[in-house]
Amino acid sequence: MSANYKREINYLDRAIKSGEIAYKKLAKVRDELSSASRWGILDTIKGKWLTTFIKQRKIKEAGKIADEAVLAINAFERELANVSNYTTLKIKMSKPAALADYFLDSTVVDVIVQMQVRKNRKNVERTMKQIQGILAELRDEKAILRRMERGEVFEKEI
Numbered sequence: 001m002s003a004n005y006k007r008e009i010n011y012l013d014r015a016i017k018s019g020e021i022a023y024k025k026l027a028k029v030r031d032e033l034s035s036a037s038r039w040g041i042l043d044t045i046k047g048k049w050l051t052t053f054i055k056q057r058k059i060k061e062a063g064k065i066a067d068e069a070v071l072a073i074n075a076f077e078r079e080l081a082n083v084s085n086y087t088t089l090k091i092k093m094s095k096p097a098a099l100a101d102y103f104l105d106s107t108v109v110d111v112i113v114q115m116q117v118r119k120n121r122k123n124v125e126r127t128m129k130q131i132q133g134i135l136a137e138l139r140d141e142k143a144i145l146r147r148m149e150r151g152e153v154f155e156k157e158i
Contacts, residue, residue, distance in 0.1 A: 005149040008083075012142040015079035016135060022076045023131045025069035026124050032062035033121040040114040059117065066124075076131070083138065 036058035043051040 002149060005145050009142055009145050011082045012138050015083050016138050018076040018079040019131050019135045022069060022072035023128060025065060025072045026128045029062050029065045029069055030121055030124045032058050032065060033117055036062060037117050040117055044111060044114060
């Protein structure tokens, strides 16, 4: 019986580690989008080509990290499949209109790009909350298994 607990705890450890990696990647995406949003406000109010360039660079960096986050989320989902049934995580990000932002540098385009950045950041934060909830469940499940392994909790009590 103890070997089964160890195996389950091992699966949980791998899923938790994988989820933490995905969460950290998403936090980096969120941070880049927050920075892009701040630059976007400046770009809207007093924008010059330099503020547009910096904002777009932040958006592009967020996109690169988001690609890494998607891979990390996929790895997390594979690990979750070994543990139990959890909902599929999705990260939705739209590509802000970079070309229009440079060549049609107007308040309207700046506001549209700003709205896209905010929407993307909210989607990332929603996914981060999902991962946090799943990680909390996994940690609770691991704690229960550890107690069962030590004989402190019996399966009938759960």
